[in-house]
Amino acid sequence: MNIQQDMTALLQQLSDTGYMTGGTLVVGCSTSEVRGRKIGTSGSGDVARNLYTEFLRFRERTGMSLAFQCCEHLNRALVVERETAERCRGRIVAAVPVPKAGGAMAAHAYREMEDPVLIESMEAEAGVDIGETMIGMHLKHVAVPLRLEQTSVGEARARAARTRPPMIGGPRAEYE
Numbered sequence: 001m002n003i004q005q006d007m008t009a010l011l012q013q014l015s016d017t018g019y020m021t022g023g024t025l026v027v028g029c030s031t032s033e034v035r036g037r038k039i040g041t042s043g044s045g046d047v048a049r050n051l052y053t054e055f056l057r058f059r060e061r062t063g064m065s066l067a068f069q070c071c072e073h074l075n076r077a078l079v080v081e082r083e084t085a086e087r088c089r090g091r092i093v094a095a096v097p098v099p100k101a102g103g104a105m106a107a108h109a110y111r112e113m114e115d116p117v118l119i120e121s122m123e124a125e126a127g128v129d130i131g132e133t134m135i136g137m138h139l140k141h142v143a144v145p146l147r148l149e150q151t152s153v154g155e156a157r158a159r160a161a162r163t164r165p166p167m168i169g170g171p172r173a174e175y176e
Contacts, residue, residue: 006152006154007051009150010148010158011055011058013148014160015058020062024064024084024126025066025067027055027067027105027128028135029103029105030105033132034153035154039131040103043103045104048105066109067124067138068109069133074095074101074106077119077120079102079117080116080119082117092119097118122138124140126161128160130156130157142166143161145159
């Protein structure tokens with residue numbers, strides 16, 4: 001199992017969809033699941049560090065902002081750069097994620113970002129969910145699954161989505 005290789009492939013395929021052209025990518029990632037363990041039981045700073053490096057490369061390639069979702073112990077709040085919080089009008093909350101309350105990935109992102117803050121929620125343009133962390137609450141209203149060939153990172157299942165404006169009307173619509 002090569003976690004870094006899986007992550008590189010997943011993010012390259014995500015970039016190749018053509019939808020990653022701006023806005024924010026929400027990242028939900030259980031490093032426990034990546035390691036083949038139950039979510040929330042054995043987070044890994046080493047795994048988080050390696051994956052974070054790949055997310056930075058993705059950000060450089062696409063220009064998308066990154067938002068790292070915390071675990072349920074911090075109500076799935078998001079770690080973002082302050083400028084992202086301001087742009088999306090995110091409500092800043094007073095907490096600092098740590099591995100046991102926030103998760104290894106969010107804690108690592110918080111330590112590495114230039115000016116990190118924690119926000120309650122957002123409506124992002126895209127997301128990647130590694131280990132079934134349930135990121136849907138942070139995506140814009142109409143989420144569309146992206147069918148990528150890379151469906152795992154390590155032992156964790158990986159899924160991605162983009163969003164689109166709601167389609168009102170059209171050839172399938174009925175009004176009476």
